[in-house]
Amino acid sequence: MAGPLVVTGAAGxxxxxxxxxxxxxxxEVREVDVTGVAGGAVDVTSPGALAGVLDGAAALVHLAARPSPVGVDAHEVLSVNLGGTLAALLAAEATGTTRVVLASSVNATGAAYSRAPRYDAFPVTEAHASYAEDPYALSKFLGEQAADAFARRRPAAVLTSLRFHALREGFAFGDRDEDGPKDLWGWVSFEAAAAACLRAVGRAGAGHVVANVVAVRTTSRTPTAELSARFHPGVPWTAEPRGHRSFYATDVARDVLGWDAADDDPAVTDAERPWSAP
Known part of the structure; x- marks a missing residue:
């Protein structure tokens, strides 16, 4: 049986x-959080501190981060988010932990916190260019670049960056369409996001994979085609925007993780169990 699973940001x-x-x-889970309320107070920006809790672990799910740049000093956002990602990757390398899951964000392309987000095409894929301008988006984009670098120096490592979007308990309509043009009315449930994390731990193949983890439908009552024409005229679609489909592509999460963007409350499957992680 695999060793324990280490989860940072476990109290979040x-x-x-x-x-x-x-x-x-x-x-078996080792809970790590800077506050200590999850079981172990650890400086998640310290490679040495993280290495101390990774000894013998099967995998690391690194979730500890500042969740937005709002009301937080820009340097702190970058220090905690990017510094924490680098610390996680360095600690995993030092301890021989080959499986690491990183919490990224759809904001790695720019988006919710940009002055005027730029979208080149819909649905937004993981290959979309980054136009990051705020410290949060920058921290997520650079974190993914760091994972690319570590994948090159550790060919056997299984690294996954999950681009979450507006985590919430479950589906709910937004109040106004005007509130969503920057982040494209996207969301994902906590339980679906948690399932993606565990599926990423046990996924097959080495290298670094980036995957959008976004629910299949938007939070708007307005059809996607109408939202697109009204708020993002001129942005082309590479697939027909039928019904209330998401502005984000989730093919990578489906094909690589076996994750279902339409299931907001997924049951635990064998793909998430410890014996699925060799």
Whole structure:
């Protein structure tokens, strides 16, 4: 059986769900959080501190981060988010931990916190160019670049950056369409995001994979084609925007992780259990 699963940010909103789901799936979990309320107070920006809790671990799910740049000093956002990602990758390398899951964001392309987000085409894929301008988007984009670098120097490593979007308990309509043009009315449930984390732990193949983790439909009552024409005229679609389909492509999450963007409350499957991670 695989060793324990280490989860940083374990006291956070997503971290709590990942820990609970991992326990249901049969994992032994080491909970790590800067506050100490999850079981171990650890400086998540320190490679040495993280290495100390990774000894013998099967995998690391690194969720500890500043969730937005709002009300937070820009340098702190970059220090915690990018510094934490680098620390996680360095600690995994030092301890021989080959499986690392990183919490990224759809904002790696720019988006919610930009003055005027730029979209080249819909649906937005993981290959979309980054036009990051705020510290949060920059931290997520650079974190993915760091994972690319570590994948090159560690060919056997299985690194996954999950681009989450507007985590919430479950589906709910937004109040106004005008509130969503920057982040494209996207969202994902906590439970679906937690499932993506565990599927990423056990995924097949080495290298670094970036995957959008976004629900299949928008939060708007307005059809996607109408939203697109009204708020993003001139941005082409590479696939027909039928009904209320998401502005984000989730093919990578489906094909590589077996993750279903249409299932907001997925059951635990064998793909999430510890024996699925060789």
């Amino acid at each position: 909103r997503l971290g709590r769900r990942v820990v609970a789901r991992a326990v249901r799936a049969g994992w």
